[in-house]
Amino acid sequence: MAKRSGYNFMKKDAAFVFSEEQLNYSFSDTHPFNQKRILLTLDLLRKSGAISETDIIAPRIATDEELLLAHDGKFIDIVKKAGKGEVSEELGAVYGIGTEDTPIFPNMHEASALLVGGTLTAVDEVMEGRAKYALNLGGGLHHGFSGRASGFCVYNDSSVAIKYVQKKYNARVLYIDTDAHHGDGVQWSFYDDPEVCTLSIHETGRYLFPGTGTITERGNGKGYGTSFNFPIDAFTEDESFLNTYKTAIAEVAAFFKPDVILTQNGADAHYFDPLTHLYGTMEIYKEIPRIARQIADQYCEGRWIAVGGGGYDIWRVVPRAWAHIWFAMNDKPAPTGPLPKDWLTTWEKESLVPLIPTWEDPNPLYKPIPRKAEITDKNAQMLSKALHMIRNEQKNK
Numbered sequence: 598m599a600k601r602s603g604y605n606f607m608k609k610d611a612a613f614v615f616s617e618e619q620l621n622y623s624f625s626d627t628h629p630f631n632q633k634r635i636l637l638t639l640d641l642l643r644k645s646g647a648i649s650e651t652d653i654i655a656p657r658i659a660t661d662e663e664l665l666l667a668h669d670g671k672f673i674d675i676v677k678k679a680g681k682g683e684v685s686e687e688l689g690a691v692y693g694i695g696t697e698d699t700p701i702f703p704n705m706h707e708a709s710a711l712l713v714g715g716t717l718t719a720v721d722e723v724m725e726g727r728a729k730y731a732l733n734l735g736g737g738l739h740h741g742f743s744g745r746a747s748g749f750c751v752y753n754d755s756s757v758a759i760k761y762v763q764k765k766y767n768a769r770v771l772y773i774d775t776d777a778h779h780g781d782g783v784q785w786s787f788y789d790d791p792e793v794c795t796l797s798i799h800e801t802g803r804y805l806f807p808g809t810g811t812i813t814e815r816g817n818g819k820g821y822g823t824s825f826n827f828p829i830d831a832f833t834e835d836e837s838f839l840n841t842y843k844t845a846i847a848e849v850a851a852f853f854k855p856d857v858i859l860t861q862n863g864a865d866a867h868y869f870d871p872l873t874h875l876y877g878t879m880e881i882y883k884e885i886p887r888i889a890r891q892i893a894d895q896y897c898e899g900r901w902i903a904v905g906g907g908g909y910d911i912w913r914v915v916p917r918a919w920a921h922i923w924f925a926m927n928d929k930p931a932p933t934g935p936l937p938k939d940w941l942t943t944w945e946k947e948s949l950v951p952l953i954p955t956w957e958d959p960n961p962l963y964k965p966i967p968r969k970a971e972i973t974d975k976n977a978q979m980l981s982k983a984l985h986m987i988r989n990e991q992k993n994k
């Protein structure tokens with residue numbers, strides 16, 4: 598991989614990529630994908646005294662040349678035209694836009710390219726050594742395909758960013774996706790590429806979009822063996838989720854030995870999330886980034902870029918969950934106790950549900966699940982089957 602500059606004396610622990618324009622990625626006022634969660638998170642960090650204005654850097658807009666690293670030119674043209682109202686419903690549908698999930702909105706190309714540019718900004722901060730870690734909560738659009746939008750995602754910032762890291766920095770990327778949905782778009786982008794490793798832990802696709810992400814999706818051709826999936830059962834709780842995640846990431850990182858990691862931090866595996874069926878609590882969101890950071894420190898001299906993703910309870914879940922990424926990046930202990938009072942008073946008027954007033958979730962958050970043992974056991978079997986497959990392949994190499 599490319600050698601980094603020796604100028605480390607100005608290096609920050611972490612950079613937070615943000616501008617208000619990231620909120621322009623908006624399908625409608627009633628669509629579940631709502632980027633206001635970025636603002637809610639930043640405001641929570643500010644009111645907690647956990648971020649200074651010098652930590653915040655503005656995203657740039659990705660150029661067409663950069664988008665072309667992972668997307669078809671024809672698709673980019675259609676998105677540009679759609680944002681100007683020049684694409685018919687029939688034509689849009691061919692490219693996955695104008696659908697119920699991913700409606701057309703004004704200037705959708707510019708808004709989507711800015712989210713990609715934010716992830717590229719984060720990449721450059723880390724790879725050029727200005728920050729050890731960087732966070733772009735506007736990114737994480739993991740369902741975007743090379744020639745088609747899907748599942749609320751137009752351009753796939755992670756796919757573009759990984760291609761960009763390969764081209765500009767010649768580094769091996771491990772992509773880790775903890776969104777409740779399978780990270781299909783990123784997986785398919787690198788399915789043939791042995792120099793990129795993708796790992797996704799998600800609710801099984803049996804009843805959940807996009808339906809893919811089984812343990813047998815292992816890559817193709819030269820890329821066989823660098824795609825990993827850990828599908829967990831609906832109603833999975835913290836302990837089983839974290840056990841699967843920790844074991845999987847340790848195994849895969851030791852196998853692949855990445856130069857840099859990119860994590861997608863969808864916050865939709867929480868019990869409150871309206872779109873999925875997992876039973877996570879704030880406990881998993883406290884642990885996920887700390888484990889990622891430990892892997893980055895162990896294998897990558899720290900190089901870790903984190904992006905956002907899903908997360909549809911924007912009031913009770915996402916701000917606290919995403920704040921934990923920033924605390925982990927800054928090596929601060931996870932906060933406990935009450936949230937800042939002025940954050941609660943600012944937002945409680947707007948929220949349709951009562952806000953959770955503490956960093957922790959109420960305990961217990963839900964009634965005990967009668968099938969707990971069965972679900973835990975099923976996840977353990979899936980994990981051991983997946984690991985067995987991985988180890989067997991390595992032995993036979």
Ligand SMILES: [Zn+2]
Nearest residue numbers: 776777778907
């Ligand atoms: Zn999701």
